[in-house]
Amino acid sequence: MRSRAASVKKAEREWPHPTPQSDSSTTRSRFCHPRFATIAGNQITPFTVKDDPMFQWTSKYNIDQPTVDEEHRELFAMINRIGEDIAAGDDSVDELEGALDALLDYARTHFADEEAIMQEQQVDPRHIRRQQMEHRSFFYDIEKLRSLTADEPMAERYEKLLTFVTNWLIFHTLRTDQQLGIQLRAIAAGSEPAQAFEQSETQALSAVLYRPMVEALVHLWSDAMERVHDLEKQLAAGAGSSREDASRVESA
Numbered sequence: 341m342r343s344r345a346a347s348v349k350k351a352e353r354e355w356p357h358p359t360p361q362s363d364s365s366t367t368r369s370r371f372c373h374p375r376f377a378t379i380a381g382n383q384i385t386p387f388t389v390k391d392d393p394m395f396q397w398t399s400k401y402n403i404d405q406p407t408v409d410e411e412h413r414e415l416f417a418m419i420n421r422i423g424e425d426i427a428a429g430d431d432s433v434d435e436l437e438g439a440l441d442a443l444l445d446y447a448r449t450h451f452a453d454e455e456a457i458m459q460e461q462q463v464d465p466r467h468i469r470r471q472q473m474e475h476r477s478f479f480y481d482i483e484k485l486r487s488l489t490a491d492e493p494m495a496e497r498y499e500k501l502l503t504f505v506t507n508w509l510i511f512h513t514l515r516t517d518q519q520l521g522i523q524l525r526a527i528a529a530g531s532e533p534a535q536a537f538e539q540s541e542t543q544a545l546s547a548v549l550y551r552p553m554v555e556a557l558v559h560l561w562s563d564a565m566e567r568v569h570d571l572e573k574q575l576a577a578g579a580g581s582s583r584e585d586a587s588r589v590e591s592a
Contacts (some may be wrong), residue, residue, distance in 0.1 A: 395419065395510055400546075403521025407457065411450040412513050418443045419506055443505070444482070451475040454517075463523055464537035471520070474512055481508070518545055 397416040402409040422439050455475070458468050482505065489500055519540040526536035 395506060401514060403517055403524065405457065405521065405524055407453055408450075408517065408520075411446075411453060412517070415443070415447060415450060415509060415513075418446060419502075419509075422502075444479075447478070447509075451478075454520075458520065461524055461527055462533050463520065463527070464533040467520065467523060467537055467540070471516060474516055478508060478512070515545070 395416050397413050401412070418439070422443065425435075425439065451471075455468065455471060458471065482501070485501060485504055492500075522540040522543055523533070523536040526539050527533060531539070
């Protein structure tokens with residue numbers, strides 16, 4: 341059986357790493373949130389707002405696997421610290437970018453740890469494949485979003501990136517990872533991995549998980565719909581220009 345360290349290294353090699361991007365203000369695409377601050381050039385000016393956390397992790401969200409639970413807690417603590425730094429206005433955008441690079445690196449390590457634990461505990465391959473797909477899609481999607489928002493105003497760009505990361509992690513940890521917790525507990529109690537998987541598919545999640553999951557889905561859906569509406573406007577504008585060109589040709 342492959343050791344956890346070997347599994348972690350293999351997973352980290354397979355995942356895409358963030359590609360540095362730059363613009364005229366020497367900053368790369370990263371996360372900010374307009375409820376905390378406005379950005380001018382390379383400096384952040386804080387709003388006077390309530391300094392509440394983006395998401396408050398509590399023990400009721402644990403899956404009862406110590407390594408996974410501690411890493412989940414740290415992921416959201418890192419997100420909240422970034423929000424606090426933005427609210428304080430003491431850090432430059434470059435410094436915040438470093439903090440966010442650290443967040444993505446920590447997420448990569450966490451995903452690798454999670455996959456290694458699943459292999460060690462002989463979790464059903466169907467769930468392992470689901471986890472691997474979601475982990476890899478996270479890095480693919482964040483890179484695509486960074487590319488798509490490259491020409492947007494910096495504050496809007498940061499808002500979309502931070503919102504995506506926060507809500508993706510909420511949904512993943514409170515749905516897919518909760519299913520993992522159900523399986524790990526069942527396997528520890530003597531169930532076969534396939535039986536534990538089926539149990540996790542049919543067992544209702546705790547009601548306490550529903551609200552943050554629904555809120556995360558609403559934000560992700562809203563952002564997707566906004567991009568759809570923007571595309572519709574662009575297509576409509578293009579169609580209007582084509583009609584005007586055709587009219588000019590006919591009149592000539």
